[in-house]
Amino acid sequence: MVVGDNNSSPDEEQILNSDPKVVPDASHGSSGSSSSALAGAEIDIESVARRIQQALTVGNKQHRFWETQPVGQFKDAGDTSIPDGPIEQPTPVSAVKQEPYNLPGLYEWTTCDMDDDHTCTEVYTLLSNNYVEDDENMFRFNYSKEFLHWALRPPGYFKSWHIGVRVKASKKLVAFITGVPARIRVRDEVVRMAEVNFLCVHKKLRSKRLAPVMIKEVTRRVHLENIWQAAYTAGVVLPTPITTCRYWHRSLNPKKLIDVGFSRLGARMTMSRTIRLYKLPEATMTPGFRKMELRDVPAVTRLLKGYLSQFAVAPDFDDNDVEHWLLPVEDVVDSYVVESPETHEVTDFCSFYTLPSSILNNQNYSVLKAAYSYYNVATKTSLLQLMNDALIVAKQKDYDVFNALDVMHNETFLKELKFGPGDGQLHYYLYNYRLRNALTPFELGLVLL
Numbered sequence: 001m002v003v004g005d006n007n008s009s010p011d012e013e014q015i016l017n018s019d020p021k022v023v024p025d026a027s028h029g030s031s032g033s034s035s036s037a038l039a040g041a042e043i044d045i046e047s048v049a050r051r052i053q054q055a056l057t058v059g060n061k062q063h064r065f066w067e068t069q070p071v072g073q074f075k076d077a078g079d080t081s082i083p084d085g086p087i088e089q090p091t092p093v094s095a096v097k098q099e100p101y102n103l104p105g106l107y108e109w110t111t112c113d114m115d116d117d118h119t120c121t122e123v124y125t126l127l128s129n130n131y132v133e134d135d136e137n138m139f140r141f142n143y144s145k146e147f148l149h150w151a152l153r154p155p156g157y158f159k160s161w162h163i164g165v166r167v168k169a170s171k172k173l174v175a176f177i178t179g180v181p182a183r184i185r186v187r188d189e190v191v192r193m194a195e196v197n198f199l200c201v202h203k204k205l206r207s208k209r210l211a212p213v214m215i216k217e218v219t220r221r222v223h224l225e226n227i228w229q230a231a232y233t234a235g236v237v238l239p240t241p242i243t244t245c246r247y248w249h250r251s252l253n254p255k256k257l258i259d260v261g262f263s264r265l266g267a268r269m270t271m272s273r274t275i276r277l278y279k280l281p282e283a284t285m286t287p288g289f290r291k292m293e294l295r296d297v298p299a300v301t302r303l304l305k306g307y308l309s310q311f312a313v314a315p316d317f318d319d320n321d322v323e324h325w326l327l328p329v330e331d332v333v334d335s336y337v338v339e340s341p342e343t344h345e346v347t348d349f350c351s352f353y354t355l356p357s358s359i360l361n362n363q364n365y366s367v368l369k370a371a372y373s374y375y376n377v378a379t380k381t382s383l384l385q386l387m388n389d390a391l392i393v394a395k396q397k398d399y400d401v402f403n404a405l406d407v408m409h410n411e412t413f414l415k416e417l418k419f420g421p422g423d424g425q426l427h428y429y430l431y432n433y434r435l436r437n438a439l440t441p442f443e444l445g446l447v448l449l
């Protein structure tokens, strides 16, 4: 139970005792239970298969926190007798725990007002020094202040969902987590959810079980708004992904990408051949391709609604959402439409958002300018040509790389437009909503920032 949970959980106790280590339970998922099943009168082949699958995919890892949460559990994977839908039913809002969860004595909760420039800078600084890095610690996401301002203030946002932790004595911001409201359709049902993002704990405070307290606190504040589900992504495997996607990368500035170690020169390739390989036309090719404007909002909403309806999980955007999420904001989000030169009808749409990464420890470069494919809808133009034009404008605007997940119909252009597969995976999750069967990335119509 998450709601009305007034007791100090093992996670909170752990923080207070500051013993960070998780002790692996040698019996978890071991062959002992499977062999006893085999020795029994009835052999439950399905459950044996499930255990083998589990052991292979999650390496017997225990999740002391996530096992207590209403999320799909690995042990239930493939159990078709459990229905799709909410795992726990909502309680009256009055029954939701009214006080914040306990933090260790040296720390206090703070609500971060993203309209306040000083607070926004504090959040930016925490994230730019402590947020997600690649496995080799060569790059770190560097979300801009303008991006954070945009990402955290969509229609109907709650200030109380922008949660920080400060050191009581110095007031230094040392941890952060956020939610923003969204309507997300899961198969036939539109569900009000929180999109949870920007979970970050200062490097010096890692492995002290602070993250579970942050997650419980954002959950509590989401419940206080009578919202009971959430969507989130992570690079790590947790119970249980609804799908697992891969990032693909399209070099726009191959020389820089190679110089900073983002990519390598291919076998039998010279630098000049590589530069030629990734060269793009100077100007976009589709007649009527232009920047999206406010007057395009209804047409873009229509295009998106039509396109997203075919995916199992996708946002349910209205005009207000489209105006916020897709109207261009300089260096934050770029959107283009194709307006038919004859009929003036808007027939196609593409977009990307801007997320630079800091380049750690390189003498010549400090920032990698990356565009991330967002939502794209092609009805008259081919998706291939539309995305080629997106690459062309990104190159004109001096991006170094264009990234895209293999979600929606992206597979149909990735290889042909010379994207290469990355090595990282991105797992998508739903909180308090079970999907019996995992989705393929192509069934997913949702991009989280």
Ligand SMILES: CC(C)(COP(=O)(O)OP(=O)(O)OC[C@H]1O[C@@H](n2cnc3c(N)ncnc32)[C@H](O)[C@@H]1OP(=O)(O)O)[C@@H](O)C(=O)NCCC(=O)NCCS
Pocket: 022, 062, 063, 064, 065, 066, 067, 130, 131, 132, 133, 198, 199, 200, 201, 202, 205, 206, 207, 208, 209, 210, 211, 212, 233, 234, 235, 236, 238
């Ligand atoms: C992610 C981060 C906040 C976790 O904090 P931490 O100090 O490493 O871990 P803690 O000891 O506080 O908590 C560990 C628990 O959090 C869970 N956890 C770790 N990363 C998580 C994530 N990204 N999303 C949800 N839960 C996560 C762990 O699985 C573990 O729970 P479990 O025992 O049930 O498996 C921290 O590593 C960090 O700031 N990393 C850089 C930024 C980042 O990767 N953010 C997440 C982006 S998706």
